[in-house]
Structure formats: structure tokens, C-alpha cells
Amino acid sequence: MPDTASRPDTPQAPSALCRPLATALARAGLGAGIAGMHPMADTGLAHHHLWLDREDDDWVARLPKQSQMRLDPAANLAYQAACFTRASRGGHAPALHGLLPPGPELPRGGLLVDAIRGRPARLPEDLPRLAEALASLHTLAVPEAPERAPLLSPADPWAAMREEVGEQAHFLDQAELSDEARRLIEAELAALPRRLPPGPSAEPRLISFDAHPGNFLVTEDGRAVLVDLEKCRYGLVGFDLAHASLYTSTTWDLTSRAELTPAEVAAFYRHWIAATSYEGEVETLLACRRAMWLWSLTWCAKWRASHRRARDTEDRGEDWSEALSDDALIAHVRERVDHYLSVAAIEHVRREHRELQRLLSP
The missing domain is CATH 3.90.1200.10 (Aminoglycoside phosphotransferase (APH), C-terminal lobe)
Known part of the structure; x- marks a missing residue:
């Protein structure tokens, strides 16, 4: 059900996600080049999204609220990573750039994918x-x-x-x-x-x-x-x-x-x-x-x-x-x-x- 990602003019998702995401990015060695992060509208039952401003192409962080596939956090991330990796080969899906393992800051971890301007x-x-x-x-x-x-x-x-x-x-x-x-x-x-x-x-x-x-x-x-x-x-x-x-x-x-x-x-x-x-x-x-x-x-x-x-x-x-x-x-x-x-x-x-x-x- 609904789970889209386009950058909003006014952030609406909880800003409390920014700090734990920044810590998780640093822990995973993926924080370099990120100039800012913007919580996005809460439009999906399965994820929070944050737009990450980068020096080159922007990313979106997908932070699971749950697993619709009934998977534990690590297996859920691996499953979604495979989804993005394979689907993006067709040219009509975002590419995967990184995975944030489950940890104290983000119990369900997260994925980093292309930010799509559209x-x-x-x-x-x-x-x-x-x-x-x-x-x-x-x-x-x-x-x-x-x-x-x-x-x-x-x-x-x-x-x-x-x-x-x-x-x-x-x-x-x-x-x-x-x-x-x-x-x-x-x-x-x-x-x-x-x-x-x-x-x-x-x-x-x-x-x-x-x-x-x-x-x-x-x-x-x-x-x-x-x-x-x-x-x-x-x-x-x-x-x-x-x-x-x-x-x-x-x-x-x-x-x-x-x-x-x-x-x-x-x-x-x-x-x-x-x-x-x-x-x-x-x-x-x-x-x-x-x-x-x-x-x-x-x-x-x-x-x-x-x-x-x-x-x-x-x-x-x-x-x-x-x-x-x-x-x-x-x-x-x-x-x-x-x-x-x-x-x-x-x-x-x-x-x-x-x-x-x-x-x-x-």
C-alpha cells in the first residue's frame, strides 16, 4: 500500500529520525558527502523516508517501520536490497547505494537508494x-x-x-x-x-x-x-x-x-x-x-x-x-x-x- 518518495516543500515526518540516522550513517561509513537530511511526508505504512542532500546525486534513506514480508530486520533489509538491485537493471527503479545494519539507533536498519526527482x-x-x-x-x-x-x-x-x-x-x-x-x-x-x-x-x-x-x-x-x-x-x-x-x-x-x-x-x-x-x-x-x-x-x-x-x-x-x-x-x-x-x-x-x-x- 502507499509508500512513495518525492521531496516535500515542508518536512512532515518526525525530525527525531535525523539524529539516529546520522549516527547510523557514520557507523556504516556512509556519511561522507551528506550536506543535509530532510524528513519526508509520512505516506506509507511500511517505511519512513528521509531525503539526503549530497555533493553529487542525492539519496533517499528508507527506514522500515515493519516488514510486510514478515522478516526479521536483517533479512528484511537483505530482501529489499535484492529488490532494488535487480529491478534497477531495467532502468525504471532507483539504484541501491548502501545498507544500514540494524543497530541501537535504527532497530530495523535502513537502505540508501537513488533520490528520484519527479x-x-x-x-x-x-x-x-x-x-x-x-x-x-x-x-x-x-x-x-x-x-x-x-x-x-x-x-x-x-x-x-x-x-x-x-x-x-x-x-x-x-x-x-x-x-x-x-x-x-x-x-x-x-x-x-x-x-x-x-x-x-x-x-x-x-x-x-x-x-x-x-x-x-x-x-x-x-x-x-x-x-x-x-x-x-x-x-x-x-x-x-x-x-x-x-x-x-x-x-x-x-x-x-x-x-x-x-x-x-x-x-x-x-x-x-x-x-x-x-x-x-x-x-x-x-x-x-x-x-x-x-x-x-x-x-x-x-x-x-x-x-x-x-x-x-x-x-x-x-x-x-x-x-x-x-x-x-x-x-x-x-x-x-x-x-x-x-x-x-x-x-x-x-x-x-x-x-x-x-x-x-x-
């Missing part, structure tokens, strides 16, 4: 740019299976996604849904196919798994850059295409919010197909779209059931406690979660899915 994505006009950025990931060579670690690389990405959605669906019981919303979600879960037909779209590629439009910045030269790469894995490209264009994604982030028409979404898919030269099997891509939507809905149920818990003071793995984030961010997430779990929003996405199937079918 604006939030504007939809629908930037959809082709987002498609090209995703294509830069999806067309990278895939390493042999033993070389894909530490990134997730399930033997059957579709079965793994079904399992992940099913695990999150256990939170539906605690999410205080209306009877009709629960019925509709259960029907959609039951409609997920057990298997996908073979083809290029069913083969594992490097994917972001967090490609909602709020995670992109567009540079002056018109290049879309995916700035949040915490959850990369070797999975199905259809998950990324869905996350970039679903109603639950395009209406999430305040800076890039837009409600796309099915025709605009279909054009986005076609642009990606042209950029990758994949045939783009419609059945598989739309199955992935339904699965990604259900992943988002069940995540909403999980967050609703989890965010009022006390913060994990031992800074271990996953932690959705509202104590970790700004009150305004929590209020925004709560409003979006309530909306997406409403019958009106669920019916909206179901109608869009039917129309998209008509537009993309041969």
Missing part, C-alpha cells in the same frame, strides 16, 4: 509510462531457480497467490463486514480457477507485487520510476498489471487518485503487450486481476482487524499498528479500507471486470 503519476495520461516501467521488470532475464533467493520464487506462482489470498481471507471473520459484502467476496474467492492454462503470462517473471500508481514517480524526461520495491518476487506479470490499474489501486493514493474507465484499462494492457511483445493471454491476465483484487480486499480485512493492536516493541516482523504512522495517514487508510469493503465498491469492480473481459477478448 511528480506523482497522473492518470490516465501516464498509464503508458507505467506500462513501460513494468515491462522493464517483466522482460528482465530470470535467473535459474537456485539463484533467485532471497526473493520469493514459488514453484507454482498461481497456487502461491491462491494460498496467500486464502490466508488473508481468515481475517474476513474479524472485519465486521455486511452480510452482502461477505457473500460477494466469498463468491469471488470461489470463482478463482484452480489452475491457469500454460503460456507466457503463466511463467514466472520478476514482478513488483506493489505496483499501485502511488508508488511511481514521473521524471522530467517522462520516465516512470517505481520507487517502492519491498515485495518483489518471481511471479505472474498479471498481478502487477492488475495492481497498477484496479479501482482499489488507482483510487488509493491522494496524489495520483483517479477512477479509470474499462476502455482506459484495456488500452493500458494493450500498451504493455506491445512493450513486451507477449501475446498476453486474456484468460490468464484477467484471472490474475481478480486474484490481485481479492488480495487487496483481504488485506483490507487484515488491516481492519490488526491496526488497533499495540506496536511490537521488539521490532520483529510484520506490524500494522496505527502507532507506527501519522494520524492523518491512518485516517486515510481507514477511509479507503471502509470504502473498498463496501458493497458499492465491490459491485463496481465486478462490473468493470465483465466489461474489461469484453474489451480484451479477441
Whole structure:
């Protein structure tokens, strides 16, 4: 969910992060050349960000609040480092410059990556740019299976996604849904196919798994850059295409919010197909779209059931406690979660899915 980085005019994140970051930078031997640091707006549930002014290219420090991958602090940093290292090879993601190990100052450590000067994505006009950025990931060579670690690389990405959605669906019981919303979600879960037909779209590629439009910045030269790469894995490209264009994604982030028409979404898919030269099997891509939507809905149920818990003071793995984030961010997430779990929003996405199937079918 939201986790972007563009330098603000007025710092809004806690300035208390500056001192421990400076100490951690010095301890790691990475403080040379840093002329200043600026806490950035608290826009994500997983990280704080600080902009670092340097003599050459600026950096952004990504300081984890938690691990959405349920990893301990050191493993979480190693995972994210691999995400940035591999994704940046495609030219549409920040490069990694350093790692700050977990320590007394920063219990979860941090990463140092390229600072991207850009604006939030504007939809629908930037959809082709987002498609090209995703294509830069999806067309990278895939390493042999033993070389894909530490990134997730399930033997059957579709079965793994079904399992992940099913695990999150256990939170539906605690999410205080209306009877009709629960019925509709259960029907959609039951409609997920057990298997996908073979083809290029069913083969594992490097994917972001967090490609909602709020995670992109567009540079002056018109290049879309995916700035949040915490959850990369070797999975199905259809998950990324869905996350970039679903109603639950395009209406999430305040800076890039837009409600796309099915025709605009279909054009986005076609642009990606042209950029990758994949045939783009419609059945598989739309199955992935339904699965990604259900992943988002069940995540909403999980967050609703989890965010009022006390913060994990031992800074271990996953932690959705509202104590970790700004009150305004929590209020925004709560409003979006309530909306997406409403019958009106669920019916909206179901109608869009039917129309998209008509537009993309041969």
C-alpha cells in the first residue's frame, strides 16, 4: 500500500529520525558527502523516508517501520536490497547505494537508494509510462531457480497467490463486514480457477507485487520510476498489471487518485503487450486481476482487524499498528479500507471486470 518518495516543500515526518540516522550513517561509513537530511511526508505504512542532500546525486534513506514480508530486520533489509538491485537493471527503479545494519539507533536498519526527482503519476495520461516501467521488470532475464533467493520464487506462482489470498481471507471473520459484502467476496474467492492454462503470462517473471500508481514517480524526461520495491518476487506479470490499474489501486493514493474507465484499462494492457511483445493471454491476465483484487480486499480485512493492536516493541516482523504512522495517514487508510469493503465498491469492480473481459477478448 502507499509508500512513495518525492521531496516535500515542508518536512512532515518526525525530525527525531535525523539524529539516529546520522549516527547510523557514520557507523556504516556512509556519511561522507551528506550536506543535509530532510524528513519526508509520512505516506506509507511500511517505511519512513528521509531525503539526503549530497555533493553529487542525492539519496533517499528508507527506514522500515515493519516488514510486510514478515522478516526479521536483517533479512528484511537483505530482501529489499535484492529488490532494488535487480529491478534497477531495467532502468525504471532507483539504484541501491548502501545498507544500514540494524543497530541501537535504527532497530530495523535502513537502505540508501537513488533520490528520484519527479511528480506523482497522473492518470490516465501516464498509464503508458507505467506500462513501460513494468515491462522493464517483466522482460528482465530470470535467473535459474537456485539463484533467485532471497526473493520469493514459488514453484507454482498461481497456487502461491491462491494460498496467500486464502490466508488473508481468515481475517474476513474479524472485519465486521455486511452480510452482502461477505457473500460477494466469498463468491469471488470461489470463482478463482484452480489452475491457469500454460503460456507466457503463466511463467514466472520478476514482478513488483506493489505496483499501485502511488508508488511511481514521473521524471522530467517522462520516465516512470517505481520507487517502492519491498515485495518483489518471481511471479505472474498479471498481478502487477492488475495492481497498477484496479479501482482499489488507482483510487488509493491522494496524489495520483483517479477512477479509470474499462476502455482506459484495456488500452493500458494493450500498451504493455506491445512493450513486451507477449501475446498476453486474456484468460490468464484477467484471472490474475481478480486474484490481485481479492488480495487487496483481504488485506483490507487484515488491516481492519490488526491496526488497533499495540506496536511490537521488539521490532520483529510484520506490524500494522496505527502507532507506527501519522494520524492523518491512518485516517486515510481507514477511509479507503471502509470504502473498498463496501458493497458499492465491490459491485463496481465486478462490473468493470465483465466489461474489461469484453474489451480484451479477441
